[in-house]
Amino acid sequence: LTARLSFSPAFPLAPVRRRLFGGFVEHMGRCVYGGIYDPAHPSAGADGFRGDVLALVRELGVTVVRYPGGNFVSGYRWEDGIGPRANRPVRLDPAWHSVETNEVGLDEFNRWTRRAEVEPMLALNLGTRGVQHALDLLEYANHPSGTRLSDFRTANGTPVPHGIRLWCLGNEMDGSWQIGHKTADEYGRLAAETARAMRMVDPGLELVACGSSHSRMSTFGAWESTVLERAIEQIDHISAHAYYAPADDLGSFLASATDMDRMISSVVATADAVAARAGSRRKITVAFDEWNVWHQPSEPPDEWTRAPRISEDTFTVADAVVAGDLLITLLNHADRVAVACQAQLVNVLAPIRTEPDGPAWRQTIFHPFALTARLARATVLRTEFEAPEYDTARYGRVPLVSATVTHQPDGEAVVFAVNRHRHEPIELTVDPAAVAGHAIAEHIVLTDADLTATNTCDAPERVRPRRLSPPPGAAVELPPVSWNALRLR
Ligand code: AHR
Structure with a gap:
């Protein structure tokens, strides 16, 4: 053969956008607690972050990391995760049936991103919350000083603004499983109004509206069309998510990238069609901000616990070949895919795994990612x-x-x-x-x-x-x- x-x-397609090599840290299972953060681990620094995990994150070559969810974000109160730890509330996280202790929040995550040498990509709760909370979080994170929330950040030990440019307007709002799930029309209006208000504070932000949770959603295509009709002038990127499960049919599994390829082409065509109908010159790009192989979604335990083991898939050689193929597909669409995040980074569906008293190690899928991030340079x-x-x-x-x-x-x-x-x-x-x-x-x-x-x-x-x-x-x-x-x- x-x-x-x-x-x-002489025939370039697009620059190799560094943001194509993104990752994702969600308050889910042991991604944060027991993953990036474990003060009891011998490699942890004074800030509680595991040094061995940080070293592997740098070796992986991740450039941008989405946080704090995922489904988690749609019920999250960001204020719970700032200020003195002793005052932070313990809450139920309905999305993952877990107890959230709020030991890690926005300020800690941003310190971690600096140590990991990655750009933060922050997701907003548009499930149970809306415009006002987005504005508050933006003021807390990015305003230099002299306002209640920016001065509060300084009082919490972070005088220099986080300067977060890339924001997700919610997560998977098309999904019936999502806390505060909305119709395309409801979400499109909320995304547009949230984006408009955020841009009044800072016109330079990059905003991602929620696209479809996967290409088999019955609303796929129609969802993007309606959301973009409402929000095309206010947003920069539309998200896409996809997870591929190995099945008995290895031939189909090995061709998983076909679905990603078709999904990207469909979303781009839809965005361009909406722009044409609206007489808009906007060229919306795709933020493929969750993608990976996922064996079988695992249910959290019945009892409410902190950081239960959820979806700690152990990846195979075949999984790594598929993950590498998905990266090839993202590069082949580098003209219209601006951001991509492998989901997730540590323990949950992750290239990096840890044990509490043991080492951190590279799963099979670590290797094609690290090599592509290192070797793919300049121009596709x-x-x-x-x-x-x-x-x-x-x-x-x-x-x-x-x-x-x-x-x-x-x-x-x-x-x-x-x-x-x-x-x-x-x-x-x-x-x-x-x-x-x-x-x-x-x-x-x-x-x-x-x-x-x-x-x-x-x-x-x-x-x-x-x-x-x-x-x-x-x-x-x-x-x-x-x-x-x-x-x-
Ligand atoms: O990455 C795991 C979960 O998959 C995310 O929380 C959610 O957005 C998606 O369905």
């Missing part, structure tokens, strides 16, 4: 692509190979490619015109004879990327079910 990839630095190129196809139960006939190419001013190009074939290698030829004067200098691959292999606390390095000897010519063999990075120099 053979495939062929052609490209030229347009590609012409010929690949054999296969039939899938979920997505119909799809290519057996997916790929994207990035290119740097110094001439280095990197091809990221996935072979979705379950048994056969595929020979990928990189168009010799594109590599004139170049050679494939490095071939990094993530694959394994056992597609169910995982990394665990006891065997944290069982699955890792390997370097293969680069081929002498312009053709390289992609092993079956593999994620690959090829450096051309």
Whole structure:
């Protein structure tokens, strides 16, 4: 089996937006408590944040981190999480049937983002709250001083404003499971009015309206259309979320990126259609601010507890190949996807796992993310692509190979490619015109004879990327079910 990839630095698609390598920290399960924050852990600093987790977050190359939810945010009172810890209330979190102690709130999270060297992306509660609370939170977070809430922030130990630019206007408001769930019309009006008021304070904010929770929502498309009809002049990005579950049908699972690809194209087409009808020049971009593989949503325990173990999926080699393919898809839409966040960052559906008295380790999905974030630089190129196809139960006939190419001013190009074939290698030829004067200098691959292999606390390095000897010519063999990075120099 053979495939062929052609490209030229003369045909750029878009810059490699660094915000495509985002993550997500939600007050859910052990993502915050027992994940990024655990004062009892030997690696924790005086601020209670785990040093070993911070080191892995930096190694992962995450650039922007969404916080504090997720479903959690739709019932959250941000004021509970500021001020002296002794005065912070303990509350019920209905979204995850958990007890929220509020030990970590906005100020702590922002200190953590500075240590992790990431940009914060803050989500507002538009489930149980509205315009006034959004304005209060904005004043507390970003206003320099001289007002009640900004002076309160200074009194709480943060005189320098957080300077948060990127804000989510709620979370998954299309979902019947969401606290304060709304119709598209109700939400569109609320998003527009919240955005309008926030822009009166700071016109430079970047605002994300909620799109669909997944592409199988019965309202998918119609939701985006109505929300954008109400809010297109006030917002910059519309969100998209997608999680892909491994099933008995491995062929369909390996083609999961097909759904993400179609979802992005549909949302972009809808946004452009709304703009055309409204006579608007706005080019809305997509914030794919939750994406990942998710095995099976796990229910929290019946009793109300702090930081229960929820959705601590142990990812396989096949999951990592799919996650890498999803990143390839995001890069191939870099002209219209402005932000993307793998959900989540630690313990919950996460590239990084921890144990309370033990280590932090890299799950399989850590590797394609870290390598893509490190190697994808400068510009995504347009590609012409010929690949054999296969039939899938979920997505119909799809290519057996997916790929994207990035290119740097110094001439280095990197091809990221996935072979979705379950048994056969595929020979990928990189168009010799594109590599004139170049050679494939490095071939990094993530694959394994056992597609169910995982990394665990006891065997944290069982699955890792390997370097293969680069081929002498312009053709390289992609092993079956593999994620690959090829450096051309
Ligand atoms: O990431 C886990 C959950 O998935 C989020 O809280 C929610 O927004 C989505 O449904």
